Amino acid sequence: MRLFFAILLGKMTRGLLRLFGRSATQAPGVVALKICPDVLQRMPKPAKIIAVTGTNGKTTVTNLIAEALTATGRKVISNSRGANIQTGVIAALLADVTLTGRSRSDVAVLECDERSSRLLYPALRPQLIVVTNLFRDSLRRNAHPEYIRDFITSAVPEDAVLVLNADDAIASAIAPQVKRVYYSFDKQDYEPQAWDNIVNDVRLCPSCHQPIVWDMRRYHHIGRFHCPHCGYQSPEADYRLTKVDRNLLTAVIECHGTAVNFPLCDGAVYNIYDSLTAAAALMEFGLTPQQAADSLQGVRVVASRLVHGAVAGRPLDAIMAKGFNSVAVSRSVQQVAEAPGRKAVFLLFDDLFCEKTSSENISWIYDVDYEQWAADDVVQVVAIGPRCADSKLRLMMAGIPAGRIMAVRTTQQALNVFEPQRCDRIYVLFDLYRQTDMERLVAQLQQRYGQEAAR
């Protein structure tokens, strides 16, 4: 009876919120959980459940898998908007449940927060758990990647199958007792030499703790290595991305002796990993390589994460990266550094949620590879937010001359210090929770300087 009322009131909450145009990604789950604390375990669920977790890329991978499975004609339920803690997952599943206690969908593809593993996996019993990677994330919640590895390990059901990144020595070591498959991305000729990243959490052999030798390091601890002391090495991949065509946005993935051409959702290296992860998950789910490739055709990265526009005749790219997440921000920093021409960058990373009541712990910015911007082609960096003075100090430490760094508190002030004539391209790097500010900044820039198409 309790379960029935939890579902009923949860669904009513959802209906009401949607009536008023709200997203209803959490509140229905909060209501249902309050009424029935084990609602997630007991509620009807699709017969097949795929969980997607990891530090970076899990929303993109979740959306890729969900859209691809939908394209095969399956009914799919997903928390595609990233509501990935217990209440968000319950809310997503509530949308799928009928009052007669039936799940409408064939498959649930659920993004799962790493720190929610112990609440989610025992109740969901997913057949597949897909892990993108494990990096440093919010030090407040996640401590460090080894802690998260062990945390997830403690929650993985014995009968699940793990889909793991063989190029990530931390993620690939999750739950060693559980059945697993690995995916890997071969080094491409066009890829630059790896930067000397500040953060590299795999410097010692996981087995004997002696220094490892990198056979290929892409960034941070992503790559393939061996230990000259004990012979330990990165796992062999079951799904291996061998070749990328960046013009056609396609890649060749080899699996069990078969090579198939797959579409990519985007050309950025982390998005190539996302496409590979999704492809491996789809094949492990049971699609043939060709079915998996066909189903991913036309699926692109969610627009909010990557916005293209123009200001003052110059191309503008807004790139989302989670604040507190030094690796995600470093990836965006590298993307800017590798772009041609003179670049101006706006930074919108200060955590306004934290700043409402307290003061953000800014130590994470010292793990970001801002040193990549010390070259002359990054002509202006505008740090926006309450922690802008700290950001300026950090950017100066990175070797960026003080005259190129502007520290301002608001987007309005950012407009006043921006000098479009100095740059050929404009970037806005923004935190997940600063999307509104990003949109406001882009609109203000376009209003003041025009939004004609890029030269």
Next chain:
Amino acid sequence: MKIEYLYPELGNLFGDSGNFRYLRLCLPQAQAVMTHLGDKPAFLKGDAALTYCGSMTEDGQSLAIRALSAYGPDIRKAIDTGARMLFTGNAMELFGTAITDGDRTVAGLGLMPLTAQRHLDSRTNGFFLGPTADGIMLTAFTSRGSDITADDMAPFATSQRGYGRHPGDSREGVVDHNFIGTNLLGPLLALNPDFTAGLLKAMGSDAAPAFLDQARQAYALRLNEFSNPKVAIDE
């Protein structure tokens, strides 16, 4: 002058490697010595003006304890004779007698009357405001999965706002001769130009902290903010 980074492959979490990078910018002429696991620490040879080590993983702590245990009495002697050391985050726990983690106990080097108690699943977060024994007001942050008890050791600082060694204790960190152990993150040196100026002087340098004007500006804003009772220690 030599400045030593002890186990940079381990002691680098939570932005803490920024302490050493900032120190190098303050002392561009100094020779930076990276002491890796298996190497004999430079401070044992008596030729490091400062030895730094930062926050590390729990497994990293075990590796560091194992590596340093070969030098136990020599480390104690070095500290007693004035080796200058700065250990931030949980790095100071290496020198204590034990680290408890639920039912498990990890033996420390046993060089200081200090114990640590891990609470990994419920981390302590927040900012810190308080003076050192010399009266220098510190602004920094805490994010940790362990507390320490060290009642017989002098504290590094006293909390006016923020967490000390453990709940209910306003004493923060430890001092033993010229050894400073502190849980404070930031990185501590970049966020506290006055403290860094004092440390540089104590190391025998007349250099000023790098980017002093900007560091002071950021510090002043933080000091003002952390002193405001309306600003909560944690969100």
